[in-house]
Amino acid sequence: MAFQEILDQVGSLGRFQILQIAFLTIFSSITFCHLTLENFTAAIPGHRCWVPILDNHTVAHNHTATLSQQDLLRISIPLDSNLRPEKCRRFVQPQWQLLHLNKTLWNASEADTEPCVDGWVFDKSFFLSTTVTEWGLVCESQYLNSISKFLSMTGMLMGNLIYGYLTDRFGRRLIVISCLLMLAVADTCAAFAPTFPPYCALRFLAGMSITGILMNTSVLAVEWTGPKFQATVMMCLFCSAGLGQMLGGLSYFVRNWHILQLALSIPVFFLLPFTRWLAESARWLIITNKPQEGLRELWRAARMNGMKNYRDTLTMEVVRATIKEELEGAQTKPSPGDLLRAPTLRKRICLLSLVRFATWTSTFGLLLNLQYLSSNIVLLQILVGVFIFPANCVSLVALNRLGRRISQFLFMFMMSISILASTFVPPEMQTLRLVLSTLGGGLAFASASMSFTHTNELFPTIIRATALGIIGIAGNIGSSLAPLLMMLAIYSAPLPWIIYGVFSILGGLVALLLPETRNRPLPDSIKDVKNKSKDSRQVKQEDTSIKVTQF
Numbered sequence: 001m002a003f004q005e006i007l008d009q010v011g012s013l014g015r016f017q018i019l020q021i022a023f024l025t026i027f028s029s030i031t032f033c034h035l036t037l038e039n040f041t042a043a044i045p046g047h048r049c050w051v052p053i054l055d056n057h058t059v060a061h062n063h064t065a066t067l068s069q070q071d072l073l074r075i076s077i078p079l080d081s082n083l084r085p086e087k088c089r090r091f092v093q094p095q096w097q098l099l100h101l102n103k104t105l106w107n108a109s110e111a112d113t114e115p116c117v118d119g120w121v122f123d124k125s126f127f128l129s130t131t132v133t134e135w136g137l138v139c140e141s142q143y144l145n146s147i148s149k150f151l152s153m154t155g156m157l158m159g160n161l162i163y164g165y166l167t168d169r170f171g172r173r174l175i176v177i178s179c180l181l182m183l184a185v186a187d188t189c190a191a192f193a194p195t196f197p198p199y200c201a202l203r204f205l206a207g208m209s210i211t212g213i214l215m216n217t218s219v220l221a222v223e224w225t226g227p228k229f230q231a232t233v234m235m236c237l238f239c240s241a242g243l244g245q246m247l248g249g250l251s252y253f254v255r256n257w258h259i260l261q262l263a264l265s266i267p268v269f270f271l272l273p274f275t276r277w278l279a280e281s282a283r284w285l286i287i288t289n290k291p292q293e294g295l296r297e298l299w300r301a302a303r304m305n306g307m308k309n310y311r312d313t314l315t316m317e318v319v320r321a322t323i324k325e326e327l328e329g330a331q332t333k334p335s336p337g338d339l340l341r342a343p344t345l346r347k348r349i350c351l352l353s354l355v356r357f358a359t360w361t362s363t364f365g366l367l368l369n370l371q372y373l374s375s376n377i378v379l380l381q382i383l384v385g386v387f388i389f390p391a392n393c394v395s396l397v398a399l400n401r402l403g404r405r406i407s408q409f410l411f412m413f414m415m416s417i418s419i420l421a422s423t424f425v426p427p428e429m430q431t432l433r434l435v436l437s438t439l440g441g442g443l444a445f446a447s448a449s450m451s452f453t454h455t456n457e458l459f460p461t462i463i464r465a466t467a468l469g470i471i472g473i474a475g476n477i478g479s480s481l482a483p484l485l486m487m488l489a490i491y492s493a494p495l496p497w498i499i500y501g502v503f504s505i506l507g508g509l510v511a512l513l514l515p516e517t518r519n520r521p522l523p524d525s526i527k528d529v530k531n532k533s534k535d536s537r538q539v540k541q542e543d544t545s546i547k548v549t550q551f
Contacts (some may be wrong), residue, residue: 003225003283003461004521005322009299009314012226013233016307021226021233024217025240027180027271031213032244033264034187034206035433036367038152038382040251041261042131042145043371046123047138049090051076059093068101074098081437088139089113102270102295115139135196144196148366149483151200155207158474164469168288172216172223172465173280179212180275184268191261211476215468220454223281223464224301228523231399231453235392238449245385245441252378255464288523291319323524335521339467344529346473348458350453350466351513353474357508359412359446359451361478361485363444365500366437369485373422373437376467380434385443391442395450403518404454405511411450415443415499423497447504457517461524478503 004012011017013021041493054072075086075094092112122133132138137145159179167175186205193199247264254260279301285294295316302310339345364372374380398407420437459467485496523529 003323003524006298006314006319007224007226007283010302010307010310013229013303014301015302016231016301017224017229019277021236024041024221025237026274027176027213028217028237029243030264030268031183031210032241033247034183035210036245037187037261037264038149038203038369039370040127040130040155040378041125041257041408042148044132044138044142045130045146045200047087047120047128048073048077049088050087050118050121053094054116054135055121060378063453071099072283073535078111082116086113088116089118109325118469126255130257131196131199134257137196143487146486147482148196148200148203151482152207152366153364153476153480154299155204157210157473157480158204159211160215160469160472160476162208162469163215163412164466167212167216167219167469168284168463171280171284172220173275173278174179175212176220177272177275179209179313180268180272181214182206183209183213184265184272187261187265187268189264190260196480200395214463215465215472218452218456219465220278220339221279222453222522223283224279225425227457227519230397230457231518234449234453234456235396238445238452239389239392241386241445242385242388245388246382247385249378249382249385261541281461283522283524285410286319291316295319323496328446339463340471344420344468344527345526346461348514349470351470351510352455352458354457355408355451355507356471356475357478357512358503359478360475361413361446362412362419362504362507363448363482364439364446364479365482365485365496369496370437370441372486373490374430374434376434380437380441383434383438387438387442388445389490390541391446391526392449395446399450400520401451403456403516404450405514405516408447408450408454408511409508411443412448412511414502415440415447416508417445417467417505418506419497420501422500423452424493433497447507451511454511454514455515457520457522459516459523460526460529461522462526482546 038059054069054076063273075091077090080086081438086539090113092114095111116139121138122136127133131148132145135141135144148252162173163179163397184207186202186209190199190202190206193202218234218237221237225233250263256261279297282294282297282301285291285297295314298314302314339349345483369376370380370402371377372385395407395411398410399495402410418436418440422440425433425436427433455468455471482500487498488495488499
């Protein structure tokens with residue numbers, strides 16, 4: 001925790017930090033955009049079976065010359081239980097009797113039907129092309145659409161597993177740069193994928209890079225700021241999610257999935273030159289026994305923050321004297337096993353993994369399935385992006401006034417109520433469903449930002465990214481499970497949404513079991529965490545003895 005004294009000398013929130021956060025916000029915005037990209041590139045338009053009498057204009061028939069398109073559709077496609085044309089079946093032969101239904105007592109269910117053996121006709125009034133129309137991911141193959149989202153979320157899981165360790169080993173900045181390059185290449189190539197399996201593989205790689213970027217931008221932002229500003233910084237980063245959501249409105253103008261994929265992937269290449277101004281975490285450099293490099297980054301921060309005579313007041317001798325214990329601890333490299341051997345860290349890992357699992361299941365269940373909540377997915381996506389800003393502002397006030405635990409519980413509880421309420425609102429009440437869905441999306445991002453803020457403050461610098469990677473694995477299991485749960489809608493349409501709502505409540509309850517970290521300095525070593533836990537126990541014992549004595 002001694003590093004905080006050094007950071008106060010160079011400025012814990014000055015021009016240097018603001019510039020760094022600006023870069024990190026831009027990186028996060030474009031990354032969040034790729035996270036929910038398949039809401040548009042994999043949208044499922046209205047569809048029906050292709051039938052020769054209706055869609056093959058070279059077919060001539062004596063009876064079709066004077067018939068309207070509606071009549072031809074009636075004799076070619078059966079009706080479902082809602083009296084709408086079936087999406088996945090057609091009559092084997094045209095049912096001319098249906099044209100005279102008022103004159104005959106004919107049961108349409110007796111007619112032979114068959115699957116769409118000749119393909120489908122898709123509604124192109126909004127989406128001209130999606131991965132669904134490209135590879136026919138409807139009817140019997142509809143589950144493949146969920147599989148592609150599942151693989152993207154699985155890539156994020158693998159990213160947490162790999163990049164959590166690599167970040168603590170090689171630094172935050174290097175991983176951010178490599179993941180930006182990987183994201184740009186993977187999603188650009190995905191636009192040219194010839195078949196569905198290569199597309200899924202590329203989205204898997206994109207998912208890995210998304211995790212590396214989001215995890216390290218939050219870690220870098222927190223490690224360069226003081227305790228009073230950490231919640232504010234995290235809220236700023238998660239407001240970038242709102243910008244990313246609003247960029248989804250680009251699909252209103254670009255309705256071909258290939259072009260949309262390129263329009264959001266190629267700009268990532270142009271962000272790479274700006275990473276030369278991104279600073280490595282001085283806290284991490286010093287803790288990993290690289291004090292000279294850390295000192296140079298501190299001088300850079302002091303210079304940009306307008307500090308005078310910083311080279312005289314902040315020397316290597318001062319750094320070594322201030323964080324003597326941390327440098328001694330840096331001689332032994334920590335391993336992921338250290339998180340499990342220390343009882344305090346082990347308990348935090350387990351509880352935070354449960355919170356992240358529940359949060360991500362509900363959040364991605366909502367964000368990846370916006371099409372089921374509103375007939376105008378673009379409007380809903382933009383509204384969610386806009387609402388993220390006020391939701392994050394309110395959550396910032398709650399974090400600073402109520403603390404981390406109570407705030408997470410309240411926001412996750414409200415998110416659960418909005419999800420469950422929107423589930424049981426009739427589809428005809430589109431305005432109310434739109435309002436509830438927008439509220440749920442904003443609360444989901446606010447809850448996620450609270451969880452990230454709390455998690456960063458509970459683990460020491462020496463092994464923070466590794467801990468985030470392990471907790472991120474639990475979260476990405478939840479995000480991978482979220483699209484698969486939508487398959488339960490086959491049996492009961494509200495069932496997936498009920499599960500999302502219940503998980504949100506459970507996550508909020510588990511958050512109440514975690515220690516409070518409001519306005520407390522970041523721990524730098526495992527010893528700091530042990531000492532803090534020991535001090536808190538002593539305070540509780542002293543309070544108890546005082547109460548007993550007074551009694």
